[in-house]
Amino acid sequence: MRVERGATLGVVGESGSGKTVLARTVMGLLPPSVTIRSGTVRFDGHDISTTAAARPHWGSEMAMIFQDPMSSLNPVMRAGRQIGESLQLHRGLSRRDADARAVEALRAVGIPEPERRARQYPHEMSGGMRQRVMIAIALACEPKLVFADEPTTALDVTVQAQILDVLAEQQAAHGMSLVLVTHDLGVVAGRTDEIAVMYAGRVVERATTKELFASMRHPYSAALLASIPKLEDPKHTRLDAIPGRPPDIVAPEPGCAFAPRCSRAQPSCHTAAPALVEGTPGHWWACFFPLAAAGESVEPSPVLAPRRHISDVKVGA
Numbered sequence: 463m464r465v466e467r468g469a470t471l472g473v474v475g476e477s478g479s480g481k482t483v484l485a486r487t488v489m490g491l492l493p494p495s496v497t498i499r500s501g502t503v504r505f506d507g508h509d510i511s512t513t514a515a516a517r518p519h520w521g522s523e524m525a526m527i528f529q530d531p532m533s534s535l536n537p538v539m540r541a542g543r544q545i546g547e548s549l550q551l552h553r554g555l556s557r558r559d560a561d562a563r564a565v566e567a568l569r570a571v572g573i574p575e576p577e578r579r580a581r582q583y584p585h586e587m588s589g590g591m592r593q594r595v596m597i598a599i600a601l602a603c604e605p606k607l608v609f610a611d612e613p614t615t616a617l618d619v620t621v622q623a624q625i626l627d628v629l630a631e632q633q634a635a636h637g638m639s640l641v642l643v644t645h646d647l648g649v650v651a652g653r654t655d656e657i658a659v660m661y662a663g664r665v666v667e668r669a670t671t672k673e674l675f676a677s678m679r680h681p682y683s684a685a686l687l688a689s690i691p692k693l694e695d696p697k698h699t700r701l702d703a704i705p706g707r708p709p710d711i712v713a714p715e716p717g718c719a720f721a722p723r724c725s726r727a728q729p730s731c732h733t734a735a736p737a738l739v740e741g742t743p744g745h746w747w748a749c750f751f752p753l754a755a756a757g758e759s760v761e762p763s764p765v766l767a768p769r770r771h772i773s774d775v776k777v778g779a
Contacts, residue, residue, distance in 0.1 A: 463658055463665065465607070470633070470640045472650030472671070474686065475660035478708050481643045482529070484660070485609040488641075489526055490516025505607070522552040525600035529612040531592035535584040541568070541595045542580025545602050552603045567598040571628050590621040597628060604636045611643045626653055647687050651675060659683045662709050662719035665738055669745040679741060679752035681724045718750070726751050 490513040510516040528534035546560035568576035614622035667680040706723035721731040738748040
């Protein structure tokens, strides 16, 4: 994958698909016991595949907004100090200047009364405010690349929209690149330039956002989209779900990882794993039997059963 300066890449997939591991790999935050078997990570032309090589870029050039602010923030340090600490380390500011900049950072992410909030501890704030503090810490040194790992998890939809708006505003102000990690295709639909869909630790489809939603080619991508509840559906409509469960990453079975859950699968899918290939210019997918492109006249995809009204479901002994 490649992320251009100022662009937004969405990385989507269900829990356990490898999204967070991918982000932590690029940042060099994996445990010492983990090794990269193949491939490299390059940032601004420099190889940063090891933690030692990535460490000089932390904070000043690359930053990460972690998934759970309550467990990521220091519970015994005031919010302003946690932001100022980064500014002192990476920008060489004095304690007084760093504290003043911390207040401005809190104001920039939409926190009311930033002077008072800077003196508070994380437990004195709501979930939405804690997430804003996390964003302020990540953006304090104006990095070139930011990973947002499920930044709206456990927040209500109104606060989710506010958090995503803050990220978009700060990205536009500083020209930074953003990698938005989420399990929800709806979140990335209008906020990314490109989307990479992950399953079982691999990218199974990648395209521009417009192309992906216009013509999904991998059955898993289509299944993710179909699982989102639709406002226009009548009441008591049974929700779509992807059958089966994710594979064991530690001891994977041969063939395509999605084959046991995909009703398009053929015998060859259970013996060989498809490579990620550029099927059409700018659109990559890893599937032997991809879905039809937009405008093609073929049978409907049998990835999921047709949506049914709850009254159509019969329960028997």
